[in-house]
Amino acid sequence: MSERYQNSEAFLAKALNIIPLGTQTFSKSKTQYPFGVSPYFIAWGKGSHVWDVDGNEYIDYINALAAVTLGYNDPDVTAAVRDQLQEGVIFSLPHTIEIQVAEKIVEMVPCAEMVRFGKNGSDATSGAIRLARAYTRRDRVAVCGYHGWHDWYIGSTARNLGVPQAVQKLTHTFFYNDIDSLHKIFQKYPDQVATVILEPMNVFEPTNNFLQKVKDLAHENNAVLIFDETVTGFRYANGGAQEYFGVVPDLATFGKGLANGYPISAVTGRAEIMHLMEEIFFSFTFGGEALSLAAALATLSKLQQQPVIATLKNQGQKVLTGVEKLIDYHKVSHILSVSGNPTWSFLLIKDVPPYSSWQIKTLFLQEVFAQGILTLGSHNMSYAHSDADVTNLLAIYEKVFPLLQDAIDNCTLEKYLRCQPLEPLFKVR
Numbered sequence: 001m002s003e004r005y006q007n008s009e010a011f012l013a014k015a016l017n018i019i020p021l022g023t024q025t026f027s028k029s030k031t032q033y034p035f036g037v038s039p040y041f042i043a044w045g046k047g048s049h050v051w052d053v054d055g056n057e058y059i060d061y062i063n064a065l066a067a068v069t070l071g072y073n074d075p076d077v078t079a080a081v082r083d084q085l086q087e088g089v090i091f092s093l094p095h096t097i098e099i100q101v102a103e104k105i106v107e108m109v110p111c112a113e114m115v116r117f118g119k120n121g122s123d124a125t126s127g128a129i130r131l132a133r134a135y136t137r138r139d140r141v142a143v144c145g146y147h148g149w150h151d152w153y154i155g156s157t158a159r160n161l162g163v164p165q166a167v168q169k170l171t172h173t174f175f176y177n178d179i180d181s182l183h184k185i186f187q188k189y190p191d192q193v194a195t196v197i198l199e200p201m202n203v204f205e206p207t208n209n210f211l212q213k214v215k216d217l218a219h220e221n222n223a224v225l226i227f228d229e230t231v232t233g234f235r236y237a238n239g240g241a242q243e244y245f246g247v248v249p250d251l252a253t254f255g256k257g258l259a260n261g262y263p264i265s266a267v268t269g270r271a272e273i274m275h276l277m278e279e280i281f282f283s284f285t286f287g288g289e290a291l292s293l294a295a296a297l298a299t300l301s302k303l304q305q306q307p308v309i310a311t312l313k314n315q316g317q318k319v320l321t322g323v324e325k326l327i328d329y330h331k332v333s334h335i336l337s338v339s340g341n342p343t344w345s346f347l348l349i350k351d352v353p354p355y356s357s358w359q360i361k362t363l364f365l366q367e368v369f370a371q372g373i374l375t376l377g378s379h380n381m382s383y384a385h386s387d388a389d390v391t392n393l394l395a396i397y398e399k400v401f402p403l404l405q406d407a408i409d410n411c412t413l414e415k416y417l418r419c420q421p422l423e424p425l426f427k428v429r
Contacts, residue, residue: 002036002037002366003039003192004054004056004336004370005036005039005052005054006054007041007052007053007122007367008038008039008040008041008052008053008054009035009036009040010178011040011041011053011365012030012040015032015211015238016030018071021292022040025065027065027376028065030113030336031422032376033163033420033421034362034365034366034419034420034422035105035364035420036418036419036420037286037365037366037369037370037418038365038366038369038421039053039054039235039283039369039374040052041050041053041057043055044072045060045068045072045073046069046071046072046073047071047072047073047146048060048072048384048385049072050072050374050387052300056360057058057198057372058162058286058369058372058374059372059373059374059385059389059392059393060072060374060382061373061374061375061378061380061393062255062374062376062378063380063381064240064379065380066235066262066344066378066380067255067256067260067261067425068257068258068260068261068380068382068384069234069256069257069299069308069312069383070101070260070299070302070308070383070384070386071260071261071382071383071385072261073300074260074298074302074383074384075322076298076301076302077259077260077262077295077298077299077302079298080294080297080298081262081291081294081295081298081307082096083294084290084291084293084294085244085291086315087290088155088290089287089289089290089291090182090286090288090289090290091221091290092377093197094288095288095290095293096154097290097293097294097297098117098288098293099155099160100293101115101117101296101297101298101300102114102115102117103211104296104297104300104301105266105268105300106237106268107298108234108239108242108303108304108401109233109239109243109252109254109268109348110242110248111241111242111248111250111251111252111268111269111270112252112268112269112273113269113270113271113274114268114269114271114277115217115267115268115274115283116263116266116267116268116274116277116281116282116287117265117266117267117287117288117293118255118265118266118267118284118287119263119264119265119284119286119287119289119292120148120149120254120255120265120318121147121148121228121230121253122147122148123213123265123267123284124230124254124255124265124266124267125147125148125150125153125197125226125228125230125253126150126152126153126248126255127267127277127280127282128195128197128251128252128253128267128269128344129141129152129153129194129195129226130197130199130280130282131224131251131267131269131273131274131276131277131280131282132194132223132224132250132251132273133194133195133198134224134276134279135193135273135276136194136222136223136224136279136380137190137226138191138192138194138223139167140168140171140172140185140189140192140194140195140367141153141170141171141187141191141192141193141194141196141197142171142172142174142185142193142195142196142223143156143171143172143173143174143197143198144174144176144182144197144199145171145176145194145197145198145199145202145228146199146202146228147197147199147223147228150228151163151167152163152170152171155167155168155171155247156168156171156172156173156259156356160235171203172189172193174196176202176204176206176210177204177206177208177210178199179206179208179210179213179215179217180185180212181403182196182214182217183217184245186217186354186396188346190221191222192413193221193223194223195218195223195224195225195226196217196223196224196225197219197225197227197228198213198214198225198227198228199227199228199229199230199231199232200227200232200240200241200245200247200343201340201414202231202234202241202247203340203346203348204339205337205341206245206339211245211247212247212278213251214330217245219388224249224250224251224273224322225249225349226242226249226251226252226253226269227240227242227249227251227252227253228252228253228314228331228376229252229253229254230243230253230254230255230256231256231257231344232259232260232344233252233253233254233255233257234299234300234303234342234345235255235257235259235312235322235330235341235343235344236309237309237310238254238304238309240254240301249269250269250270251269251270251273252267252268252269253265253266253268254266254268256362257299258296258299258300259292259295259296259299260292260295260298260299261295262291262292262295263289263292263297264289264292264293264295264296267282271368287300290398296301298338303376306383306415309343310429311380311383312342312343312344312381312383313342313343315342315381315385315387315389316341316343316344316345316379317342318387318390319342319345319379319390319393320338320340320342320345320379320380320392321405322390322393322394322397323338323347323394323397324400325336326394326397327401328403329406330401330402332401332404332405333406334350334351334352335349335350335352335360335404335405336348336349336350336401336404337350340378340379342381343380343381344378344379344381345378346377346378347363347375347377347378347379348377349361349377352408354411355408355413356421356424357422358415358421358424359417359421359422360404360407360408360413360420360422360423361377361422362405362417362422363404363407363413363416364377364400364404365422366416366417366418366419367396367399367400367403368391368397368400371396371399371400372392372396373392373393373396377394386419
């Protein structure tokens with residue numbers, strides 16, 4: 001048992017006896033955090049910082065998998081939730097806050113004419129897929145990116161255990177910035193594709209007018225276009241990536257930053273399609289849970305009233321620029337690169353024989369965790385990230401990058417590692 005993470009490891013052992021994987025979320029599990037050099041449980045957070053159960057403090061660049069956009073325990077969101085708690089959490093009839101949040105989303109999101117709520121991003125994407133299938137009376141789905149745990153999507157990935165073959169065969173993957181790969185799906189299955197769903201951006205920027213070409217191709221084939229804005233929504237712009245890139249889909253799904261970490265998601269889009277929500281079945285006991293709706297209303301209002309997105313971009317650009325300079329200065333471009341949007345950027349780790357990217361990532365995580373940075377390789381910016389936070393991140397990378405260079409170029413990685421390396425597993429992105 002490690003000294004720095006003693007309590008985390010004890011809690012993990014206890015959790016594994018009663019919780020499969022030790023947690024509810026794959027990306028928060030032991031599969032992502034090398035044992036012996038990682039925290040496994042967080043006790044509390046404030047602003048851009050979190051503290052683990054051993055009392056170690058971190059500047060958090062994961063931000064609850066990009067769900068926290070304003071910062072932990074944001075005072076405006078917390079106050080709104082406390083006020084709503086005095087009225088109640090859930091009732092026998094809807095609370096009028098459902099209307100207020102729906103109106104706010106319609107006001108902010110270009111494609112939004114009507115809105116329905118869920119609790120997770122997977123709820124929203126699955127609801128949108130069912131809508132598209134009902135609207136087109138077709139079954140097949142073209143996908144690009146990550147869209148959640150439900151059968152219709154996860155059956156198309158390596159984590160397809162338990163998904164019927166009949167379901168798997170209805171989902172077809174195309175590749176980002178490769179319009180021909182989507183065109184081939186329509187050619188192979190004429191008049192059978194109900195919808196095209198994609199994350200409008202994750203690791204790489206769209207090139208050659210890719211998003212507009214996807215929209216045009218979908219509509220030429222009478223398919224519904226869905227943007228999965230679970231991450232990009234209320235992060236790239238107040239109206240999401242569709243506002244940022246100027247391409248408006250038929251339907252869009254939102255989650256994560258919609259309520260600064262409270263559990264709520266949304267399906268929205270053209271009223272002509274959304275009206276079919278009255279015909280399909282998309283219903284949740286907790287779909288109108290009022291605390292999360294109060295958090296959403298406070299979050300969206302703050303986005304409109306304060307320079308949240310501008311700050312995410314500004315601070316995130318400092319990170320991108322600083323990391324690029326460090327990669328160049330330390331001559332580690334054969335190991336590392338950066339990509340993504342300033343609000344959600346990625347430090348990409350390459351295979352450098354004889355080492356895999358997983359082995360190199362293990363050493364990277366070991367070192368940044370020990371020095372008080374919580375990241376899995378992305379920089380999910382929040383409104384709470386200060387100049388000091390960015391400076392500290394870059395100062396730690398200043399120490400870690402040359403260590404990586406020595407470990408890789410001189411084949412001494414094993415000398416530095418104090419744990420077993422991570423194993424290649426299913427990657428979300």
